[in-house]
Amino acid sequence: MTDLAFIDKALVSARPRAVAALLRYFRNLDTAEEAFQEACLRALKTWPEKGPPRDPTAWLILVGRNVALDQTRRARRQEPLPEGDEIADPEVSEAELVERLDEAHYRDDVLRLLFVCCHPELPATQQIALALRMVSGLSVAQIARAFLVTETAMEQRITRAKARIAKADVPFEAPGPVERAERLAAVMAMIYLVFNEGYSASGGDAPMRAGLCDEAIRLARLLLRLFPAEPEMMGLTALLLLQHSRSAARFDGNGELVLLDDQDRALWNKGMIAEGLALLEKAIRHRRRGVYQIQAAVAALHAQAVSPADTDWDEIEQLYGALEALTPSPVITLNRAVAVSKAKGPKEALDMIAPLEAKLSGYFHYFGVKGALLKDLGRNEEARTAFDRAIALANSPAEAAHIRMHLDRLAKEGARAG
Amino acid sequence: MLYAILCYHDEAVTTCWSKEHEAKVMTDLGVVQERLARNGKLGPVARLMPTTAATTLRKDREPAVVMDGPFAETKEQLLGFYLIDGESLEEVLEIARDLGKANPGGAYEIRPLMMFTPGSVAV
Numbered sequence: 001m002t003d004l005a006f007i008d009k010a011l012v013s014a015r016p017r018a019v020a021a022l023l024r025y026f027r028n029l030d031t032a033e034e035a036f037q038e039a040c041l042r043a044l045k046t047w048p049e050k051g052p053p054r055d056p057t058a059w060l061i062l063v064g065r066n067v068a069l070d071q072t073r074r075a076r077r078q079e080p081l082p083e084g085d086e087i088a089d090p091e092v093s094e095a096e097l098v099e100r101l102d103e104a105h106y107r108d109d110v111l112r113l114l115f116v117c118c119h120p121e122l123p124a125t126q127q128i129a130l131a132l133r134m135v136s137g138l139s140v141a142q143i144a145r146a147f148l149v150t151e152t153a154m155e156q157r158i159t160r161a162k163a164r165i166a167k168a169d170v171p172f173e174a175p176g177p178v179e180r181a182e183r184l185a186a187v188m189a190m191i192y193l194v195f196n197e198g199y200s201a202s203g204g205d206a207p208m209r210a211g212l213c214d215e216a217i218r219l220a221r222l223l224l225r226l227f228p229a230e231p232e233m234m235g236l237t238a239l240l241l242l243q244h245s246r247s248a249a250r251f252d253g254n255g256e257l258v259l260l261d262d263q264d265r266a267l268w269n270k271g272m273i274a275e276g277l278a279l280l281e282k283a284i285r286h287r288r289r290g291v292y293q294i295q296a297a298v299a300a301l302h303a304q305a306v307s308p309a310d311t312d313w314d315e316i317e318q319l320y321g322a323l324e325a326l327t328p329s330p331v332i333t334l335n336r337a338v339a340v341s342k343a344k345g346p347k348e349a350l351d352m353i354a355p356l357e358a359k360l361s362g363y364f365h366y367f368g369v370k371g372a373l374l375k376d377l378g379r380n381e382e383a384r385t386a387f388d389r390a391i392a393l394a395n396s397p398a399e400a401a402h403i404r405m406h407l408d409r410l411a412k413e414g415a416r417a418g
Numbered sequence: 419m420l421y422a423i424l425c426y427h428d429e430a431v432t433t434c435w436s437k438e439h440e441a442k443v444m445t446d447l448g449v450v451q452e453r454l455a456r457n458g459k460l461g462p463v464a465r466l467m468p469t470t471a472a473t474t475l476r477k478d479r480e481p482a483v484v485m486d487g488p489f490a491e492t493k494e495q496l497l498g499f500y501l502i503d504g505e506s507l508e509e510v511l512e513i514a515r516d517l518g519k520a521n522p523g524g525a526y527e528i529r530p531l532m533m534f535t536p537g538s539v540a541v
Contacts, residue, residue, distance in 0.1 A: 006523055013430040055493065221433055224470045228487035237470065278471045282486060 007047050011040050014057040015137045016222055020109035021061045022068070027172060029116070029134060029162050031068055039064035107226040108174050110135075114219070115183040116170055118190035126161040128194050133158050136215050146197070146209050184227065188236050188292065191219045195240050200396075213244050224279075234283035235293030238276040242299035245272035257398040261308040273303045294323045313343035330356045334366060346376040364393040368403060380410050420461065420531040421502045421510045423517070426494040427524030429468055446520035454502070454513065461501030461534075469495050494524055501534070 015036065022032035039060040043052075053059040117131040129147065132138045138146075144154035175183060198212030220237040227233050249267035252258050280296050298319050305311040320336035333356055341349035350373045353366070360366035371386035387407050394400035435443070454460040469488040476483045488495060500517070504510035507528065514526045 003522060009431050009434055009523075010428075013428065013434045218433060221468065221470060222430070225429070228470065229485070234470075234486075275467050275471055278467060282471070282473055285484070 004044075004048065007044060007052065010052060010056045011043060011060070012137060014060050016110050016113065016135050017057050017106050018060040018064065019134060020106070020113035022064050023113050023116070024109050024172065025065055026068060027170070029165060033134065035064035035068035036060065038067045042067070108180070110222065110226055111175075111180065111183050111187065112170075112172070114187040114190065114223070116165055118186050119165055119168055119170075120186075121164055121168055122161050124193055126157055126164075127190050128197060129154060129157050130161045130165075131190060131194065131219070132212075132215060135219065138215070142211075146212050148209075184223075184230065184233070187223065188232065191216050191223070192236065192240075192292075194219065195243075199243060210247060213240070213247065216240055217244060229286075231283040231286040231288050232290040232292050234279045235290055235296045238279040238283065239292050239296035239299055241272045241276035241279070242296060242303050245269040245276065245303060255398075257402055259402070260302060265306065268303065276300065276303065289322065289326065291323060291326055294319050294326070311342070313339050317343055330359045331363070331365075334360065334363075334369060338369060341373055341376070346373040349373050350377070362393060364390055364395055364399060366390075367393060368399075371403070371406060375406065375410065380414065384410055419504060420534050421504050421507075422529045422531060423500040423502060423510070423514055424496060424527040424529060425498040425500075425521075425524065426492075426527065427497050428493060429495045429497065431523060432497065433468060443521050447517060450513075450516045450520055459503050459513070461503060463498075463500050465498040466496065497524075501531070 018039070019032050019036050022035045023029065026032050026035065042063055043056070043060065047053075113135060114131060117134055118127045122130070125147070129143055132143050132146075133140065140155050140158065141151050143158075144151045147154060149157075171179075195213050195216035198209045198214075198216065201209035201212075217237070217240050220233070220240055224230075224233045224237050245268050246260075246263060248269065249263035249265070250258055276296065277300055280293065280300055283293050283296070298316055301312050301316055301319075317336055317339035320332055320339055324332050324336060334353060337349040337352040340352055350370070353370060353373070356366065357370075367386045367390035371383045371390060374380075374383035374386055384407065387403050387410070390403045391400050391407075394403065451460055451463065472486075472488040474485045474487065474489045476485060502510050502513055504513065507530075510528055514528060518526060
């Protein structure tokens with residue numbers, strides 16, 4: 001007897017590779033997904049009696065492929081299939097299939113599946129929804145809950161995304177090294193988006209959306225297993241683990257955001273921190289800098305500091321400097337300015353961010369940082385003006401609440417002074 | 419005699435565990451381990467990080483080569499081990515069965531130790 005919970009876990013873990021291989025056969029997301037689902041139904045019927053097969057993923061691919069082929073044949077009234085020999089040969093045994101599907105094969109299949117999901121013609125929200133549906137296997141209802149929309153709306157979003165991909169030109173041949181690197185970069189960006197969807201959530205929605213962070217880490221680990229020597233892949237996985245390690249400390253009892261300085265560091269997940277640090281250490285050995293590795297290095301310095309005062313802000317400033325050199329952006333300069341304010345003082349930081357105001361005039365964090373720096377310098381009137389701008393630009397109630405706390409403190413100080 | 423119980427499981431499956439499932443497995447294993455410890459049967463226990471955290475030094479050539487990832491590309495990976503002081507293979511198999519009930523799936527390889535040095539690391 002095989003336990004049903006075990007089968008369920010085996011199906012979930014086989015999904016990315018199986019759907020990816022089926023996509024290579026059928027070149028259509030819907031067919032691949034239906035074939036996989038049909039194979040899962042058969043697994044639930046036969047595995048409890050016979051026990052799970054030696055290689056569940058290969059079994060699911062083989063059965064899914066045969067089922068879908070049967071259906072296609074029936075639909076076409078036994079007409080010969082126009083496709084290549086791969087799908088015209090249903091006699092391949094499981095063992096042979098296992099031989100064929102070595103790790104390198106899976107690698108390009110899974111990468112292709114993820115790459116298809118993050119097609120540049122799709123808006124970010126559709127990319128994420130599609131990846132969660134196709135690769136992670138979350139139900140439409142689960143994804144809808146995570147995105148705070150109705151199930152119908154999410155269903156439509158996914159259907160539209162699939163329709164767009166069906167029309168787009170998806171490359172099915174094995175990619176060359178340059179193309180593979182490009183695909184990997186696009187997929188990494190998408191995984192980071194999935195993570196941030198969960199990470200940026202706050203208030204009552206946060207617990208529902210935090211699952212997205214776990215899902216992103218799962219996807220990152222999946223890719224890292226397939227590309228074990230890619231330093232940026234290690235960097236991304238480390239970054240996600242290090243950021244997620246703080247999740248238990250990031251919200252108070254009322255669901256309000258707790259800033260890094262005020263977090264109870266005892267609540268940080270030590271296992272995730274240790275794994276993140278181990279991955280970063282491996283990545284750095286390659287001596288190939290990248291944006292994820294640098295951001296992970298910043299997160300690592302925070303994770304290793306026993307208290308806010310213990311944080312190595314000089315090193316963080318240098319890391320943001322390195323990040324600026326790789327991808328110049330006013331937002332990174334703003335982050336560097338925060339490090340400068342801690343290492344050198346608010347005056348230096350304020351001078352640094354002054355030239356950014358034109359570019360960041362619609363950016364919440366700019367005015368939040370500016371207000372805090374002015375407040376530290378005792379320029380309370382100007383600080384209040386900056387905080388008011390920040391509140392007007394807040395993206396979430398939690399952000400607005402945080403700035404309001406600053407304003408309340410200013411008001412109290414003003415009352416005491418007056 | 420000292421035996422190692424080497425724990426193999428499909429990492430793709432274990433990394434899919436929900437937090438609740440993970441917590442339950444750890445609690446159930448804890449119960450078995452506590453009993454073993456009380457009876458003076460339990461030596462060091464280790465749980466390894468995922469194989470993505472592994473680095474391999476191939477020393478069959480000169481100079482040795484450092485490679486990312488685990489040494490063996492297997493469907494099931496070495497994810498941890500126990501050291502057990504057992505009277506017999508039968509007894510250790512019984513212990514492995516108890517651990518297996520708390521943590522189903524995968525396999526335990528039971529391997530007698532040829533030598534054991536406790537070392538000097540304070541953990």
